[in-house]
Amino acid sequence: xxxxxxxxxxxxxxxxxxxxxxxxxxxxxxxxxxxxxxxxxxxxxxxxxxxxxxxxxxxxxxxxxxxxxxxxxxxxxxxxxxxxxxxxxxxxxxxxxxxxxxxxxxxxxxxxxxxxxxxxxxxxxxxxxxxxxxxxxxxxxxxxxxxxxxxxxxxxxxxxxxxxxxxxxxxxxxxxxxxxxxxxxxxxxxxxxxxxxxxxxxxxxxxxxxxxxxxxxxxxxxxxxxxxxxxxxxxxxxxxxxxxxxxxxxxxxxxxxxxxxxxxxxxxxxxxxxxxxxxxxxxxxxxxxxxxxxxxxxxxxxxxxxxxxxxxxxxxxxxxxxxxxxxxxxxxxxxxxxxxxxxxxxxxxxxxxxxxxxxxxxxxxxxxxxxxxxxxxxxxxxxxxxxxxxxxxxxxxxxxxxxxxxxxxxxxxxxxxxxxxxxxxxxxxxxx
Amino acid sequence: xxxxxxxxxxxxxxxxxxxxxxxxxxxxxxxxxxxxxxxxxxxxxxxxxxxxxxxxxxxxxxxxxxxxxxxxxxxxxxxxxxxxxxxxxxxxxxxxxxxxxxxxxxxxxxxxxxxxxxxxxxxxxxxxxxxxxxxxxxxxxxxxxxxxxxxxxxxxxxxxxxxxxxxxxxxxxxxxxxxxxxxxxxxxxxxxxxxxxxxxxxxxxxxxxxxxxxxxxxxxxxxxxxxxxxxxxxxxxxxxxxxxxxxxxxxxxxxxxxxxxxxxxxxxxxxxxxxxxxxxxxxxxxxxxxxxxxxxxxxxxxxxxxxxxxxxxxxxxxxxxxxxxxxxxxxxxxxxxxxxxxxxxxxxxxxxxxxxxxxxxxxxxxxxxxxxxxxxxxxxxxxxxxxxxxxxxxxxxxxxxxxxxxxxxxxxxxxxxxxxxxxxxxxxxxxx
Numbered sequence: 033x034x035x036x037x038x039x040x041x042x043x044x045x046x047x048x049x050x051x052x053x054x055x056x057x058x059x060x061x062x063x064x065x066x067x068x069x070x071x072x073x074x075x076x077x078x079x080x081x082x083x084x085x086x087x088x089x090x091x092x093x094x095x096x097x098x099x100x101x102x103x104x105x106x107x108x109x110x111x112x113x114x115x116x117x118x119x120x121x122x123x124x125x126x127x128x129x130x131x132x133x134x135x136x137x138x139x140x141x142x143x144x145x146x147x148x149x150x151x152x153x154x155x156x157x158x159x160x161x162x163x164x165x166x167x168x169x170x171x172x173x174x175x176x177x178x179x180x181x182x183x184x185x186x187x188x189x190x191x192x193x194x195x196x197x198x199x200x201x202x203x204x205x206x207x208x209x210x211x212x213x214x215x216x217x218x219x220x221x222x223x224x225x226x227x228x229x230x231x232x233x234x235x236x237x238x239x240x241x242x243x244x245x246x247x248x249x250x251x252x253x254x255x256x257x258x259x260x261x262x263x264x265x266x267x268x269x270x271x272x273x274x275x276x277x278x279x280x281x282x283x284x285x286x287x288x289x290x291x292x293x294x295x296x297x298x299x300x301x302x303x304x305x306x307x308x309x310x311x312x313x314x315x316x317x318x319x320x321x322x323x324x325x326x327x328x329x330x331x332x333x334x335x336x337x338x339x340x341x342x343x344x345x346x347x348x349x350x351x352x353x354x355x356x357x358x359x360x361x362x363x364x365x366x367x368x369x370x371x372x373x374x375x376x377x378x379x380x381x382x383x384x385x386x387x388x389x390x391x392x393x394x395x396x397x398x399x400x401x402x403x404x405x406x407x408x409x410x411x412x413x414x415x416x417x418x419x420x421x422x423x424x425x426x427x428x429x430x431x432x433x434x435x436x437x438x439x440x441x442x443x444x445x446x447x448x449x450x451x452x453x454x455x456x457x458x459x460x461x462x463x464x
Numbered sequence: 465x466x467x468x469x470x471x472x473x474x475x476x477x478x479x480x481x482x483x484x485x486x487x488x489x490x491x492x493x494x495x496x497x498x499x500x501x502x503x504x505x506x507x508x509x510x511x512x513x514x515x516x517x518x519x520x521x522x523x524x525x526x527x528x529x530x531x532x533x534x535x536x537x538x539x540x541x542x543x544x545x546x547x548x549x550x551x552x553x554x555x556x557x558x559x560x561x562x563x564x565x566x567x568x569x570x571x572x573x574x575x576x577x578x579x580x581x582x583x584x585x586x587x588x589x590x591x592x593x594x595x596x597x598x599x600x601x602x603x604x605x606x607x608x609x610x611x612x613x614x615x616x617x618x619x620x621x622x623x624x625x626x627x628x629x630x631x632x633x634x635x636x637x638x639x640x641x642x643x644x645x646x647x648x649x650x651x652x653x654x655x656x657x658x659x660x661x662x663x664x665x666x667x668x669x670x671x672x673x674x675x676x677x678x679x680x681x682x683x684x685x686x687x688x689x690x691x692x693x694x695x696x697x698x699x700x701x702x703x704x705x706x707x708x709x710x711x712x713x714x715x716x717x718x719x720x721x722x723x724x725x726x727x728x729x730x731x732x733x734x735x736x737x738x739x740x741x742x743x744x745x746x747x748x749x750x751x752x753x754x755x756x757x758x759x760x761x762x763x764x765x766x767x768x769x770x771x772x773x774x775x776x777x778x779x780x781x782x783x784x785x786x787x788x789x790x791x792x793x794x795x796x797x798x799x800x801x802x803x804x805x806x807x808x809x810x811x812x813x814x815x816x817x818x819x820x821x822x823x824x825x826x827x828x829x830x831x832x833x834x835x836x837x838x839x840x841x842x843x844x845x846x847x848x849x850x851x852x853x854x855x856x857x858x859x860x861x862x863x864x865x866x867x868x869x870x871x872x873x874x875x876x877x878x879x880x881x882x883x884x885x886x887x888x889x890x891x892x893x894x895x896x
Contacts, residue, residue, distance in 0.1 A: 137827060248680060249680075273872060376896060387480075395870030433822070433823055438827030442708035442712070455838040
């Protein structure tokens with residue numbers, strides 16, 4: 033019996049309490065978290081500065097340092113986020129099916145929390161508050177492990193989060209911070225107590241988790257996103273969408289990594305588009321046909337399956353929309369893929385056949401985000417097919433149970449034919 | 465590269481075709497399956513007789529023999545089932561969210577198939593047709609492995625199923641039958657090609673699958689179902705529900721295994737109820753308090769976590785509804801649990817706090833079934849929290865994708881403030 037078993041047991045107890053708490057009480061916890069964060073601002077900034085100093089000394093790269101920073105602007109965003117989340121409708125207790133099975137026997141499908149979540153997130157400390165608040169709003173308890181560079185900041189943030197939870201009369205163990213890799217290893221063994229693991233990280237990390245736990249995993253794996261420019265695309269729209277998808281922010285999972293262009297439009301479009309991309313500093317790797325149109329380095333097979341997260345783009349010319357779809361389904365990561373075309377039928381085919389969580393028509397892949405979708409925030413972007421898909425907000429953190437209300441109904445009466453199934457939809461909310 | 469890799473690749477191709485097929489075409493396949501089964505009735509019965517003969521010679525137990533039998537009555541049920549399933553609404557292409565993100569940019573969440581399923585089912589051969597038809601109706605391809613006792617029957621049934629699929633112009637590889645355990649082992653490795661494994665079997669089997677695959681598993685584990693008789697239960701209702709839950713069919717996952725009774729009502733109710741149960745041949749194992757009221761064998765700690773699937777029942781007396789809920793959440797399998805009470809508030813508390821897929825008030829646990837719920841049929845009863853929960857019908861075999869329709873929208877415009885998020889619900893179906 034290790035510490036993690038005790039922590040998980042406490043989390044489970046906290047979940048039972050949280051899942052029965054009213055929406056008012058759960059929202060009260062979010063608003064109290066906001067107040068705690070506000071009143072501990074100086075302390076938060078001090079702790080963050082200590083993390084930043086240490087990270088700088090140890091030579092952390094500049095983009096990672098900027099993700100680690102938690103200053104007044106981040107604090108304001110986090111506090112605003114908590115207020116917005118508190119204002120969102122309650123995701124729990126929603127009746128999503130109501131049906132009379134036979135006279136006097138009513139079946140309801142009602143949303144409820146998942147239970148205990150194990151969440152492993154990266155160095156960005158504001159993610160702690162975002163994820164913890166989504167968990168509490170949806171009635172789930174969570175064990176959370178952040179990046180070690182942000183340890184002091186995370187401890188200070190977690191203290192405010194737990195302070196808010198306790199102020200609302202809810203259990204402190206609703207959110208617990210883990211601090212070591214050993215904790216994570218032990219957590220993966222608690223399949224009787226933990227219902228879901230959400231690892232935020234690269235493919236290898238997600239696979240490590242899957243290989244070492246029976247607990248279901250909602251993985252946020254690589255984002256190998258594509259833009260496909262169809263033969264009758266509007267050239268200006270094509271350039272806008274491709275440029276934004278690649279360069280608006282290169283270090284995020286919903287940035288484009290591979291550009292596919294129909295061979296009919298490539299000769300006229302590609303030189304212009306390549307010039308615009310290069311103006312932004314993008315290095316282009318092309319297939320043979322691309323290199324017959326513009327001067328660039330050669331792309332290899334490996335490029336089609338690489339998430340650069342950098343100012344690098346692989347380009348391939350395809351003879352048909354069929355080839356574009358096949359390329360995406362084969363090499364992509366089922367995250368987000370866009371088509372640029374003026375033809376609705378061809379757009380429809382692309383949206384139907386591309387096997388990804390997000391399929392876009394004439395829009396940048398950068399829109400794949402829980403806040404953008406109106407979910408308040410997200411715990412990650414799921415690239416699997418099971419449970420939640422795409423940006424996971426409150427709905428992704430709920431499941432449902434079937435409530436059956438009878439008056440002594442038994443199956444023997446149905447089998448004997450004394451009663452018949454009616455299966456009439458009731459269109460009403462579950463009364464309890 | 466083994467055979468299973470080729471089969472899985474073919475299944476994936478079949479899925480891409482199936483997922484784009486119209487509802488009419490998918491229903492056509494179901495009706496053609498029914499016609500194929502009807503016209504091959506004699507052959508099916510002959511093959512089944514060969515399986516039965518061999519099973520009898522090898523000494524298969526009588527209940528298993530009866531599950532293996534596929535005669536005219538089963539055939540009629542299966543054919544009727546196919547017609548009912550064809551008549552159900554299409555589970556694909558349903559818009560479940562529609563939202564304007566900003567002017568001219570519309571987000572839709574639309575249901576779609578999961579992809580390629582790996583399904584391992586038990587000796588009952590009619591399950592093959594039920595599962596295959598649910599898969600095809602919901603646009604999924606499936607690799608299916610049945611019990612080895614039913615091999616000849618399964619081959620004959622699969623030939624009819626594939627015949628129906630091909631008659632509708634859909635790919636033969638939509639449904640493929642696996643025949644060996646080695647096939648199953650190899651299937652578990654194809655996590656790039658297979659999206660979901662559904663093992664129907666006991667806890668140990670489901671755990672074996674989870675320990676040996678990265679593919680998500682929707683497990684149908686043990687059914688340790690409870691009936692809790694509250695202090696103010698109507699005695700007659702209590703006896704009806706308990707008797708039906710235990711004895712209507714003892715060998716199924718939704719039968720009651722443990723009876724919990726409030727200590728206030730146990731002295732008056734238990735002797736009567738025990739007599740009725742014993743009339744039906746039920747052997748009772750009780751805790752100490754139970755044994756102070758009725759004469760019976762002693763239940764041990766192990767009994768609370770045993771799925772008897774037999775005429776055996778463990779009985780425990782509890783001092784409060786809180787203890788009943790705690791017992792169920794600790795020892796149960798999160799399948800289906802019922803309370804008998806006249807008090808709505810106490811029923812509400814039980815339905816809220818019991819952490820199971822089915823929570824029933826004054827109704828037998830035996831109602832937990834996809835056909836009973838009006839889902840047409842089921843591929844299994846999921847006892848986990850992720851994706852589908854409880855009886856898994858067509859909805860459980862679907863996921864969704866986000867379709868975003870724009871006119872060259874880019875994120876840079878949102879970040880610059882040139883455009884604002886509107887997040888207005890559109891309440892309309894996705895036009896493509």
